[in-house]
Amino acid sequence: MKHLTVAALATTFATEAMATEWNVSVWGSRRAFTEHIHKLADLVAEKTNGEFTMNISYGGLSKNTENLDGISIGAFEMAQFCAGYHADKNRAITVLELPFLGVRNLDEEVAVSHAIYAHPAVAEEMAQWNAKMLMTSPMPQYNLVGTGNPRDKLAEFDGMRVRATGGIGKAFTAVGAVPTSVTSSEAYQAMESGVVDTVAFAQHAHLSFGTINQATWWTENLNPGTVNCPVVVNIDAYEALTDAERAALDSSVDEAIAYYLENYGELLKKWDSILAEKGVKKVVISDEQLAEFKKVGGEPIHKAWIADMTAQGLPAQELYDLVFSTLGKVRAGN
Structure with a gap:
């Protein structure tokens, strides 16, 4: 009898050892920006009969x-x-x-992101961090929320303290604004304490990080660009998966992205009513002012990026051209 018990225990341990559990590090709280990760986890668990599960942690594993x-x-x-x-x-x-790549919607954002992620130069650079690109977290064009008087002219951006990162931050610098790259989780506090006058975010982030609650106005059509936020996996962990687990993961990406797009679309439909409910004024920037912003904060920054990255040994022109050739293909297909 004793031997049977030991054998039964050994079988139990063997079965448990076969199950795969991944820890996933995200931040903030569950929101439109993380819905594809939850959908991916559901699909993978379903396809593997619960043998491959994901534990999604909001800030418990690492800083963003x-x-x-x-x-x-x-x-x-x-x-x-x-x-x-x-x-x-x-x-x-x-x-x-x-800034100002001219991406019109989330479908185009997914297409250009995944085309760039598939480029060998990206895979090589990510491999230095033992990371493999899995999927993007597509976001619409960023727009500003602000306090005080609405700013609808470039001259009014001079000296404006704005929470903006990456290329968007560079675009604002080009028109005299002062960008700060506090993290998304710190943006509300920065606005509340007056460290920044304005915050550049996509719609879901203005909601989930509360900056919309500080705002008196929102730029409806500034659209200076967006931030790119990939989901990556550890290469060793990916390679340690069984063939069935890897297939379950890889085959779930498109469905997870489709779910994200549908969910985000619902949020965008409600946006106008959210602004009205919170008493936030919509500010429309004139075509003339937008053209000036693109001229100062677009093309010169593109050229500088290509020169800088080429000097660092990256195929910068090739990556840049890939964005526009991908946009062309997507639009031709539609």
Whole structure:
């Protein structure tokens, strides 16, 4: 009888050892920006009959600015990060954060992101951090919320303290604003304490991080660019998966992204009513002012990025051209 018990225990341990659990590091709270990760976890668990599960942690595993470091040392198996948090560690994908690329919607954002992620230069750079690109977290064009009098002219951006990262921050610098790259979690406090006058975010972030509650106005159509935030997996963890587990993960990406787009679309439909409910005024920037902003904060920054990244040994022109050729293909297909 005793032998049977030992055998039964051994079988139990063997079965438990076969199950795979991944820790996933994200930040903030569950929101439109993280819905594809939850959907991915559901799909993977379903396809593997619960043998491959994901434990999604909001800030419990790492700071958002250190998620790539955590992946590199294997502190967790999957993470989300934004390119602007550490542009020197993920230089190739910062092409996607250049201002005024002209991406019109989330479908186009997914297409250009995944095209860039698939480029060998990106895979090579990410491999230095033991990271493999899995999928993007597509965001609409950023817009400002602000306090005080609405700013609808470029001259009024001079001296404006704005929470903005990456290429958007550079675009604002070009028109005399003063960008600060406090993390998304710190943006509300920065606004409340007067450290910044304005915050550049996509809609979901203005909601989930509360900056909309501080705002008196919102720029409806400034659209200077967006931030690129990939979901990556630790290469060793990915390679240690069984063939069935890897297939379950890889085959779930498109469905997880589709779910994200549907969910985000619902939020965008409600946006006008949210602004009305909170008493936030919509500010429309004139075509003339937008054209001036693009001229000063767009093309010169694109050229500087290409020159800088080429000097660092990256195929910058190739990556830049890939963005526009991908947009062309997507639009031709529609």
